[in-house]
Amino acid sequence: MADKDHQNQTIIIGAGIVGSSLAYFLSQSSPETNILVLDRSISDIVGSTGYAPGFIGQYNEKPSLTKLAIDSVKEYTKLNTGFSRVGGLELASTDAGIKTLQSRLDASEKAGLPARLLDETEIVKLELPIAGSNAGTAALFFPDDGVAEPKVLCSAYRSMASENGVRFQEASVSEIVMAGDAVTGVRLESGEIVSCSKLVLATGIWTASLLRKSSDIPSVPVVPVSHPYIYSRVRDHEVSPTPFMRWPESHVYARDHGARYGVGTYDHAPQHVSSPGHTATVPWQDELFNPAVTRAIANRFSADAGFTKHPPFGAEKIGGVFSVTPDNIPLLGPVAGVEGLWMAVAIWVTHAAGCARLLEKMILGEAYDEAIARDLHPGRFEGRSGEELEVTALKQYNDIYSTDC
Structure with a gap:
């Protein structure tokens, strides 16, 4: 490719679902x-996309x-893969919760x-993997x-983008290069400089660490946090697809992954991951995660759901990492004062x-919608x-499944 073409190209850093879908749409x-x-990894999806529960x-x-x-x-349904419209449930058992x-x-x-x-009767008919008679429980469907x-969604967007001529390259970016107030x-990390006229950061949990290396670009409050998610044992029998479930009063959610169930919880103190590693995961933190998962599991699921009341709780546990912001809203759009720089981060x-x-x-x-x-x-x-x-962003962690209206 000629150098002039390099200078006029658009670079997207991050090949997760945000970066890959943007590349396809463009x-x-x-x-x-x-x-x-x-x-940093094209062959495997190691960012938050690779570990997201998919609710x-x-x-x-x-x-x-x-x-x-x-x-x-609307976009996911066009792909005919990677998305199932099984419905979603929010369950409540208190008068205040049902009123909400x-x-x-x-x-x-x-x-x-x-x-x-x-x-209660309609909930029972759904044959959910939950315990008890559901007495006093209501659900919003x-x-x-x-x-x-x-x-699957990410791979589909990558494939379609590639067919349109988009190039995907496995490489780690160490620094954003600028001339004056413009990105160039x-x-x-190899030392090579790749030129562009437009640069989009779809860098997820690594956004803050990249911007720290680029002093001419203002920092943004994208705060990586750790989060527990567990998978049950694989079922030895087939079940009909069920809606995903959320218990906002308890900060717990669950879904059917096809052959097993998954459960996550926000019912613990937020934990800032100041230096994310190569993948969007951290080692499981027993003192932080185990009590929260114990509360999430206790008296909530039926025996055939495949969870145990005590660690390791199921067949697999993941300390995932994703980003929060001070208002739980993504950062998306042009970066003020920096010509050619765009941002699309903290996006689920x-x-x-x-x-x-x-x-x-x-x-x-x-x-566009201004x-x-x-x-x-x-x-x-x-x-x-x-x-x-x-501090404000970390406080948002426990309110991610807030149902205040």
Whole structure:
């Protein structure tokens, strides 16, 4: 490739579901665009995409996130792989919790998302892997929600992008190269400099560490945190697909992975991962995770769900890592004061394709939803101290499944 072509190319750092879907959308809408996607691992998906549980619940008390989730589901259903519309359940057993479900039902209907409340009898008919008679329990059912296989979705976007001429290269970026206030390329760990006119950071949990090496670029409050997720033993019998389940009052969620169940919990003190490693995982932290998972499992699941009440709880346990922000909203859009630099970070699979579509329109200068773009703008925290923003972001961890309306 000629040097001039290198200078005019768009580089995306990060080949997870956000970077890969963005590469596909850009190559689809603007075939002449020169696109290179760089990632430390192309052969294996080692970022948060590779370990995400894959829950796709579309309604959120933040309207922007609801719209991005709806847009994402529209995109995922076009792929005919990696997404199953099995529905989603929010369960509550207290008067306050059930009242909140009613409020969320009203709000979701106003947002155009179908939902209905289920009583104890209707919950039993779903044949969920949960314990007890469900006495006093109600559930809010979202029939259009579902579960994703994030690696499958990511691989599909990579394949389609490659067919459109996008190049994927396995390489680690050590530094962003600038001339004045403009991005001109990236320096790889090998020392090679690759030129570009536009650079998109889809770097997830590694965003802060990359920006620390680039003093001319303002830091952003993207805080990596650890999170426990466990898988049950593989079932020795087939079961019908069931909706994913969330217990917002307990900060617990669960889904059927086909041959086994998975459970995660936010019911523990948030743990900042200051220096993420090669993968979006950390060693299992017994003192932090075991009590939280014990509470999540206790009296919640039936015996045939395949969990045990005590460690190791099931067949596999993962200390995953993902990013939080001070308002639990992604950072997406141009970076103020740095020409040619764009950001798409702290994005869940739930919102990934919707965010990628939005950023594609922004990069290509097409019409886009400006209200959502303002909500997600990377510079919205300007003027606040990094220490304050980190503390605020960590507090958001336990409110990820908040159902306040």
